[in-house]
Amino acid sequence: MSNLLAVFFLLLLGWFWLDTMRAREIATEICKTACRQRELQFLDQTVALRRLGLAWRSEGVRLRRVYRFDFSEEGVGRRSGYLVMRGMTLEDLSFGLPAQAQDA
Template identity: 65%
Template sequence: MSVSTQDLIALGGVVGLIWLWLDSLRAREIALGICEAACDRRDLQLLDQTIALRRLSVRSTRSGLRLRRVYRFDFSEEGVGRHTGHLVLVGLDLEEISFGLPTQADDAR
């Protein structure tokens, strides 16, 4: 029984999709942990304990090509209102997290 080039390409595609799915699950777990820790440090409540992938792209880094994921999450200040923040991971490393709130330096003015 011989294996054709088309079979190898199809197998490679399936393996690639499985890798992407598993890598995305791991990245989501990491992003959720970062959001929970950041909310705890700011005395904010992460709502629904969930984050949602908003954008997926590829970024060139010194280490080569990496997936860049942008997640959205909702949080509340003292249980009042609902605000939206975002978190950016490049590979599995945090690039940016934003709550869209004034910084403490802005509050002092």
């Protein structure tokens, strides 16, 4: 019985790792696209996981991940934004810029 439990745990760990890598790739692409649309420079070409939790919604329980990313306006300075993913879908994206700069 303990062997079966160990195999189940390893399978669960493998699923979690693959799911996390896939969510990170999607988050990175979303940030690249959003920065390109706003004419911002996406720094380091990556996102960093800041928070991981569970989100209960009407469609069920999903993993909720909060990523931080860095960007630059006009190549000067470094600013941080965040992206929230619920499962594999975008929940929120913020650059922390004034409203008129984000909408442009």
